[in-house]
Amino acid sequence: DQQVKQNSPSLSVQEGRISILNCDYTNSMFDYFLWYKKYPAEGPTFLISISSIKDKNEDGRFTVFLNKSAKHLSLHIVPSQPGDSAVYFCAASANSGNTPLVFGKGTRLSVIA
C-alpha cells in the first residue's frame, strides 16, 4: 500500500504562472517532508523540506504547504520557468526524519514557454 501518493502523473503550466504539485500521505507517523526535483538520467536534487511543527516553508520561488489534518502537502512554484520542467518527487520520513525516506511516484511538470 502506497504511503505517499502523488495522484497527478503530469502537469503542464505556462511560463510565468504558478505550478502547484500535490502530495498525500497515509502514515500518521510521518513528521518530516521533502520535495526533490529530478531531470532525466540524473539523481534527485533536494529542493525544500518542512517539519510537521510548521505549516509553511518558503525558499525563493518555492513554497511548501503542509496540512496535517488532511495529511496533504503541496509545492508551489511561482513564477514557473522552463528550467523547472522535471519530475518532482514528494518524500516523507518518521521520527523527526531519522527513518528512511518514502517516496511518491512523482509528477512530471512541463513549463511551456
Next chain:
Amino acid sequence: EAEVAQSPRYKITEKSQAVAFWCDPISGHATLYWYRQILGQGPELLVQFQDESVVDDSQLPKDRFSAERLKGVDSTLKIQPAELGDSAMYLCASGPDSGNTIYFGEGSWLTVV
C-alpha cells in the same frame, strides 16, 4: 559543493552475469542509502547503513543482492546473478548523523539484456 559520487553511470550486462556499483558519500556523512528507481516509479529503499552497520535491509532481495560498507565510508552494491527485472536506476544517497535531509548521487543506470 560536496557531492555523492557513483560509478559506473551506465552499465549493460547480460542476464545471469554479476554487476557491481560503487558509491562514495559526502565526506562526514554517517548514513548511506541505496535506492532503486524503476521508470515511472519513485525511488525505493534497498538498504540503509549507519557507519559500517546495516540498519535496514528488509527490502533487499538477499538471494541475489548484497551491499557492504566495510570501513564506514564508501559502499558497494552487488547483484549476482542479474535478472531482466533488475533493469533500473540505482541511486546512492548520504545524510549527516544529525540531519534529516539526504543527498543523492547521479545514479547508475543498469540495463540487463
